[in-house]
Amino acid sequence: xxxxxxxxxxxxxxxxxxxxxxxxxxxxxxxxxxxxxxxxxxxxxxxxxxxxxxxxxxxxxxxxxxxxxxxxxxxxxxxxxxxxxxxxxxxxxxxxxxxxxxxxxxxxxxxxxxxxxxxxxxxxxxxxxxxxxxxxxxxxxxxxxxxxxxxxxxxxxxxxxxxxxxxxxxxxxxxxxxxxxxxxxxxxxxxxxxxxxxxxxxxxxxxxxxxxxxxxxxxxxxxxxxxxxxxxxxxxxxxxxxxxxxxxxxxxxxxxxxxxxxxxxxxxxxxxxxxxxxxxxxxxxxxxxxxxxxxxxxxxxxxxxxxxxxxxxxxxxxxxxxxxxxxxxxxxxxxxxxxxxxxxxxxxxxxxxxxxxxxxxxxxxxxxxxxxxxxxxxxxxxxxxxxxxxxxxxxxxxxxxxxxxxxxxxxxxxxxxxxxxxxxxxxxxxxxxxxxxxxxxxxxxxxxxxxxxxxxxxxxxxxxxxxxxxxxxxxxxxxxxxxxxxxxxxxxxxxxxxxxxxxxxxxxxxxxxxxxxxxxxxxxxxxxxxxxxxxxxxxxxxxxxxxxxxxxxxxxxxxxxxxxxxxxxxxxxxxxxxxxxxxxxxxxxxxxxxxxxxxxxxxxxxxxxxxxxxxxxxxxxxxxxxxxxxxxxxxxxxxxxxxxxxxxxxxxxxxxxxxxxxxxxxxxxxxxxxxxxxxxxxxxxxxxxxxxxxxxxxxxxxxxxxxxxxxxxxxxxxxxxxxxxxxxxxxxxxxxxxxxxxxxxxxxxxxxxxxxx
Amino acid sequence: xxxxxxxxxxxxxxxxxxxxxxxxxxxxxxxxxxxxxxxxxxxxxxxxxxxxxxxxxxxxxxxxxxxxxxxxxxxxxxxxxxxxxxxxxxxxxxxxxxxxxxxxxxxxxxxxxxxxxxxxxxxxxxxxxxxxxxxxxxxxxxxxxxxxxx
Numbered sequence: 001x002x003x004x005x006x007x008x009x010x011x012x013x014x015x016x017x018x019x020x021x022x023x024x025x026x027x028x029x030x031x032x033x034x035x036x037x038x039x040x041x042x043x044x045x046x047x048x049x050x051x052x053x054x055x056x057x058x059x060x061x062x063x064x065x066x067x068x069x070x071x072x073x074x075x076x077x078x079x080x081x082x083x084x085x086x087x088x089x090x091x092x093x094x095x096x097x098x099x100x101x102x103x104x105x106x107x108x109x110x111x112x113x114x115x116x117x118x119x120x121x122x123x124x125x126x127x128x129x130x131x132x133x134x135x136x137x138x139x140x141x142x143x144x145x146x147x148x149x150x151x152x153x154x155x156x157x158x159x160x161x162x163x164x165x166x167x168x169x170x171x172x173x174x175x176x177x178x179x180x181x182x183x184x185x186x187x188x189x190x191x192x193x194x195x196x197x198x199x200x201x202x203x204x205x206x207x208x209x210x211x212x213x214x215x216x217x218x219x220x221x222x223x224x225x226x227x228x229x230x231x232x233x234x235x236x237x238x239x240x241x242x243x244x245x246x247x248x249x250x251x252x253x254x255x256x257x258x259x260x261x262x263x264x265x266x267x268x269x270x271x272x273x274x275x276x277x278x279x280x281x282x283x284x285x286x287x288x289x290x291x292x293x294x295x296x297x298x299x300x301x302x303x304x305x306x307x308x309x310x311x312x313x314x315x316x317x318x319x320x321x322x323x324x325x326x327x328x329x330x331x332x333x334x335x336x337x338x339x340x341x342x343x344x345x346x347x348x349x350x351x352x353x354x355x356x357x358x359x360x361x362x363x364x365x366x367x368x369x370x371x372x373x374x375x376x377x378x379x380x381x382x383x384x385x386x387x388x389x390x391x392x393x394x395x396x397x398x399x400x401x402x403x404x405x406x407x408x409x410x411x412x413x414x415x416x417x418x419x420x421x422x423x424x425x426x427x428x429x430x431x432x433x434x435x436x437x438x439x440x441x442x443x444x445x446x447x448x449x450x451x452x453x454x455x456x457x458x459x460x461x462x463x464x465x466x467x468x469x470x471x472x473x474x475x476x477x478x479x480x481x482x483x484x485x486x487x488x489x490x491x492x493x494x495x496x497x498x499x500x501x502x503x504x505x506x507x508x509x510x511x512x513x514x515x516x517x518x519x520x521x522x523x524x525x526x527x528x529x530x531x532x533x534x535x536x537x538x539x540x541x542x543x544x545x546x547x548x549x550x551x552x553x554x555x556x557x558x559x560x561x562x563x564x565x566x567x568x569x570x571x572x573x574x575x576x577x578x579x580x581x582x583x584x585x586x587x588x589x590x591x592x593x594x595x596x597x598x599x600x601x602x603x604x605x606x607x608x609x610x611x612x613x614x615x616x617x618x619x620x621x622x623x624x625x626x627x628x629x630x631x632x633x634x635x636x637x638x639x640x641x642x643x644x645x646x647x648x649x650x651x652x653x654x655x656x657x658x659x660x661x662x663x664x665x666x667x668x669x670x671x672x673x674x675x676x677x678x679x680x681x682x683x684x685x686x687x688x689x690x691x692x693x694x695x696x697x698x699x700x701x702x703x704x705x706x707x708x709x710x711x712x713x714x715x716x717x718x719x720x721x722x723x724x725x726x727x728x729x730x731x732x733x734x735x736x737x738x739x740x741x742x743x744x745x746x747x748x749x750x751x752x753x754x755x756x757x
Numbered sequence: 758x759x760x761x762x763x764x765x766x767x768x769x770x771x772x773x774x775x776x777x778x779x780x781x782x783x784x785x786x787x788x789x790x791x792x793x794x795x796x797x798x799x800x801x802x803x804x805x806x807x808x809x810x811x812x813x814x815x816x817x818x819x820x821x822x823x824x825x826x827x828x829x830x831x832x833x834x835x836x837x838x839x840x841x842x843x844x845x846x847x848x849x850x851x852x853x854x855x856x857x858x859x860x861x862x863x864x865x866x867x868x869x870x871x872x873x874x875x876x877x878x879x880x881x882x883x884x885x886x887x888x889x890x891x892x893x894x895x896x897x898x899x900x901x902x903x904x905x906x907x
Contacts, residue, residue, distance in 0.1 A: 007848070009844075009847050009848055010847065010852070012852075012855065013846075013847030013848075013852050014843070014844070014847060016847075016852050016855030016858050017831075017834075017835075017843040017846050017847060017851075017852060017855075017858055017859075017862055018791070018831065018832065018834065018835040018843065019789070019790070019791015019792070019830065019831035019832045019834075019835075019859050020791065020832075021855055022790065023790075023793070023856065025790075025794075026784075026790035027790070028788075170890075171888075171890050172854070172856070172890060173793070173795045173801060173803055173854065173856035173857045173888065173889070173890055174793065174795070174854070174856040175794075175795075221855065222854060223793070223854045223855065223856025224853075224854040224856055224890050224891060225854075226890070256794075256797055257795065257796040257797055257798070257801075258797075471854055472852075472853030472854030472855065472891045473853065474853070643848070643849070643850045643896070644850065646850065646895075647850040647853060647891070647892055647893075647895075647896050650850075650892060650893035650894075650895040650896065651853065651890070651891045651892050651893040652893075653893055654893035654894070655890070655893075676796070676798060676800075677795070677796035677798065677800040677801055677888075678796075678798055678800050682888060682890065684885050684886075684887075684888060685880075685881050685884045685885060685887070685889075685894045685897075685898075686881050686882070686885045688893060688894050690895075691893050691895050
């Protein structure tokens with residue numbers, strides 16, 4: 001059975017473990033060429049000339065430059081300011097300047113060398129602080145209460161802090177890969193690795209000036225996304241299609257890892273400044289927060305990332321007076337884009353470190369200060385949104401304390417720390433509390449009104465048609481679960497359609513923890529509606545007014561006779577033809593509308609909640625941090641498929657710990673110094689702690705069977721918890737991640753060479 | 758040059774450049790695309806295959822070196838008694854996106870052939886060269902534990 005709350009096997013599981021699943025670079029087309037990209041070697045330069053020298057290239061190779069574009073030179077996302085190919089100037093190292101295609105991968109690389117590019121260097125702005133002296137891409141902010149009056153209150157204490165987080169590279173194990181060709185009738189086809197088929201579709205329609213129905217985009221199996229296949233695949237798809245147009249052949253572009261790191265988007269680096277006023281009992285009275293994120297060379301999604309950052313900046317805390325000012329600045333580095341968490345992990349690292357700093361000022365332990373200030377139902381977020389009944393910050397804290405005995409052990413380790421020099425590893429515990437707004441920010445869902453279609457085929461099976469991509473999270477098993485549970489169909493009665501814009505409606509992008517909560521809800525409803533049409537047809541055909549029960553795929557009448565739904569449905573389709581139902585998302589009319597000018601109102605339909613405790617050992621000589629155990633308590637509304645749900649949290653927790661401890665893009669003059677997997681380090685199994693997930697369930701009325709979004713939530717908690725654990729172990733309180741041995745050595749040296757008390 | 762090797766129990770003769778990567782020969786000449794390229798420099802383990810019983814990184818092996826030897830890829834694991842482990846691997850959440858999965862199940866096969874009941878530490882040691890970005894490794898470790906190793 002595939003009931004909600006059970007964990008049936010995912011349909012893509014066996015093909016994946018036996019090597020049969022076909023990813024972006026796993027199939028050949030007749031006559032296919034291989035594309036390659038000529039990339040800028042300068043952070044900022046005028047392009048004096050881009051010359052194709054075919055005589056130096058392998059026979060039959062083709063080249064495309066900005067001069068050959070059939071339409072506007074922009075990848076359409078929110079706007080089209082992101083050049084398809086650099087034209088007058090190049091604004092980051094690795095920016096695409098020209099494209100080539102040839103008969104083999106090797107020949108394509110040779111053809112790259114046949115493109116001459118003349119640069120004239122221009123001044124480059126390559127770091128966030130320098131960029132912050134220039135006009136930003138955008139600004140957002142919000143204000144609640146009277147912040148200035150609170151800071152003027154002499155009875156309150158004030159703590160300040162500045163926190164920094166760096167780039168994070170997605171390192172999906174499958175690099176970007178896309179294949180494009182033009183059919184004989186001139187229609188454009190694209191297949192590849194992507195999260196958002198209709199984003200790619202929209203950008204192709206824009207770039208080639210084709211009618212929407214003349215462009216068809218299909219997602220292959222996707223070897224990891226994490227946001228890295230939200231925005232960038234549009235670029236790769238346009239590139240492949242340009243080469244297909246120039247050559248008249250199918251063209252595959254598959255990045256190698258080096259190219260993928262150099263050329264594609266990353267998590268926005270951030271600098272967050274906090275000023276916090278609080279009472280002697282540790283109650284927050286005012287927070288003034290400045291958030292600056294580094295958007296890289298082009299605006300792409302930075303405005304929406306900043307928006308989410310501003311809305312999460314004050315953390316899951318109750319505070320009557322809050323001011324947040326945010327801006328996204330421009331540097332001459334690769335465009336930063338979507339990455340799991342989407343601006344929230346950066347600001348929650350900062351606010352968690354700041355809360356720990358407030359606690360230390362009062363000699364409070366990290367649990368007590370959080371319990372004292374955590375939002376409870378009925379409290380207000382800084383936007384004025386009322387925390388709903390499922391607000392679970394306290395429950396997460398209490399549960400993680402119960403599992404780990406955090407408070408007592410943290411206190412013990414604090415007291416044991418001072419001056420010990422016996423060469424043994426220093427142990428420490430860290431706590432974080434976090435939340436994540438599920439679904440699109442503000443009025444996004446209201447604007448999109450995503451459709452979902454269910455179709456009943458001749459075999460009597462119900463097919464769910466959405467644009468949602470299974471990039472590992474398991475939508476291909478969860479949607480049939482939802483459809484069965486809601487309608488009473490059996491597991492063999494429901495199939496999940498591969499995302500193909502030629503068949504599925506635009507149910508929006510696979511992002512923002514919206515797949516289950518928002519689109520999944522429609523999947524349930526549309527299945528019920530279609531099943532109902534079959535039941536009604538059957539009653540009419542039998543001339544009865546007595547409703548049969550529909551459960552487990554069987555229609556059962558009052559006399560106990562059971563008929564397989566599929567047989568009845570097949571008979572229904574044989575008479576009426578194929579049936580189809582489409583429903584659109586209608587956001588609940590409860591709550592306050594979100595005002596995009598003032599940032600007041602309901603920013604998200606609801607929030608998911610979490611608390612992490614991470615335990616580490618720190619080598620006293622090398623200052624290497626070895627996480628031993630991570631306990632994540634997460635409140636997700638309802639866990640529809642507990643194995644996959646826990647899997648999201650296990651994986652996200654490790655990705656967050658990796659970001660907090662190991663992962664660092666080192667730049668010099670806008671050039672990445674560690675642009676390979678040998679030098680950009682993500683956690684191996686040996687670097688990983690035991691990860692223990694505990695799910696709390698408080699069903700949310702706006703999600704299917706109570707489910708809230710899950711995918712991004714765990715990305716918010718790991719980094720602040722692991723850095724707090726390092727502080728508990730060593731007394732070294734970092735305000736910047738990753739907590740590499742080098743950075744800890746700097747802090748230790750500044751502390752006079754001994755672990756502070 | 759002509760190279761003869763055994764792939765998943767079948768003898769194959771091919772014409773390849775002796776320094777061609779075994780990875781490319783498997784994927785392009787033999788259409789065994791289950792073996793993945795994640796980094797091309799021996800860091801991620803996605804391209805792991807079994808060469809005469811030992812897991813190797815096929816992106817670092819010139820096909821010449823595989824001449825006259827036995828190669829086992831992920832496609833070969835589905836046959837026989839290893840199937841139970843693969844099904845368990847799916848059920849415990851060992852698979853999410855699946856891009857690292859072939860390398861991991863191939864490495865696991867080599868480990869389990871040596872030691873049918875490895876400890877958590879032995880599993881971690883054996884898989885230290887296989888990066889996974891989705892699972893946090895817990896679902897992978899559970900596949901070994903649940904119901905005893907296969």
